[in-house]
Amino acid sequence: MSTVLRFLPELGHWITHNLDAGAPPDGLVDAMVGQGMAAGAARAIVAAFVDARQRGVAPPVDSVALPDDESARPFIARPRLAPGHRIAAVDREVTVHARGRDPVWAALGPVLDADECRALIDMARPRLRPSTLVDPMSGRDVVSEHRTSWGMFFRLGENDLVARLDRRLSALMNLPLENGEGLQVLHYPAGAGSEPHHDYLAPTNAANRESVARSGQRVSTLVTYLNDVPAGGQTVFPHLGLAFSPVQGHACYFEYGDGQGGVDPRCLHASSPVEQGEKWVVTKWMRERRFVSAGEALGG
Numbered sequence: 001m002s003t004v005l006r007f008l009p010e011l012g013h014w015i016t017h018n019l020d021a022g023a024p025p026d027g028l029v030d031a032m033v034g035q036g037m038a039a040g041a042a043r044a045i046v047a048a049f050v051d052a053r054q055r056g057v058a059p060p061v062d063s064v065a066l067p068d069d070e071s072a073r074p075f076i077a078r079p080r081l082a083p084g085h086r087i088a089a090v091d092r093e094v095t096v097h098a099r100g101r102d103p104v105w106a107a108l109g110p111v112l113d114a115d116e117c118r119a120l121i122d123m124a125r126p127r128l129r130p131s132t133l134v135d136p137m138s139g140r141d142v143v144s145e146h147r148t149s150w151g152m153f154f155r156l157g158e159n160d161l162v163a164r165l166d167r168r169l170s171a172l173m174n175l176p177l178e179n180g181e182g183l184q185v186l187h188y189p190a191g192a193g194s195e196p197h198h199d200y201l202a203p204t205n206a207a208n209r210e211s212v213a214r215s216g217q218r219v220s221t222l223v224t225y226l227n228d229v230p231a232g233g234q235t236v237f238p239h240l241g242l243a244f245s246p247v248q249g250h251a252c253y254f255e256y257g258d259g260q261g262g263v264d265p266r267c268l269h270a271s272s273p274v275e276q277g278e279k280w281v282v283t284k285w286m287r288e289r290r291f292v293s294a295g296e297a298l299g300g
């Protein structure tokens with residue numbers, strides 16, 4: 001079932017004209033809402049025009065189908081990453097080597113210096129555990145049968161270096177420090193990679209639903225490479241045709257949450273297997289609101 005939404009052809013001309021001129025889709029949605037249109041309708045109409053352009057087909061003339069299913073809500077990116085070639089992130093200026101707009105992604109660096117990378121690896125190494133996957137049926141964590149990575153979490157601000165990086169990365173990602181989850185370090189031995197996945201939390205189990213209820217959805221990810229990988233180990237995005245090279249101190253950034261629960265499935269990604277050497281990364285995930293861990297919610 002879907003509802004058909006009608007609009008004046010003049011509105012369609014205006015949207016096409018502005019998209020041709022390079023206007024960002026979220027700005028068009030805001031302008032339409034400013035003229036009194038309901039946000040859901042504005043998002044659906046602009047999304048239909050953006051989608052038609054991406055597929056190389058004619059845009060709608062005077063109507064679009066509005067899905068009744070909330071999970072099929074059209075996604076309009078609301079970019080958070082600051083504009084420009086260099087971004088000031090508290091104690092470091094980070095270069096934007098390349099960026100994309102829809103979805104928002106960027107190759108950034110250097111985000112960490114070599115000493116910071118080595119110190120994180122040394123602190124993480126004794127705390128690593130085999131990475132787990134959530135079993136979609138039981139919702140329990142299970143160790144993957146594939147050759148996989150090892151991981152650990154730091155608590156937010158748990159020591160001076162972690163606190164400095166929490167501040168730097170949240171400034172770079174342009175969201176409040178408190179919206180950040182604790183840093184995660186992952187280690188991939190030779191031959192290990194990860195399966196294609198989304199970083200946002202699917203509502204398939206109670207733990208994810210409760211986490212989203214506490215802190216909102218995840219909205220953006222920064223993966224920083226802690227060592228040089230001689231071959232393999234790229235972060236790959238199959239829908240975007242992108243592969244980020246694992247180079248020490250440099251980072252892969254992407255956005256997939258609209259801040260209102262909407263998520264963008266095009267940000268599916270994986271780590272390709274490490275062909276030579278090993279791979280270490282540190283990941284920062286950002287939420288819509290202050291991050292409250294399950295332990296904190298229990299008063300722990």
Ligand SMILES: O=C(O)CCC(=O)C(=O)O
Pocket residue numbers: 186194199221223233234235236269270271281283
């Ligand atoms: O190791 C990578 O390249 C990607 C890491 C990742 O997907 C994650 O931490 O969510």
Ligand SMILES: [Fe+2]
Pocket residue numbers: 197198199269
């Ligand atoms: Fe990921």
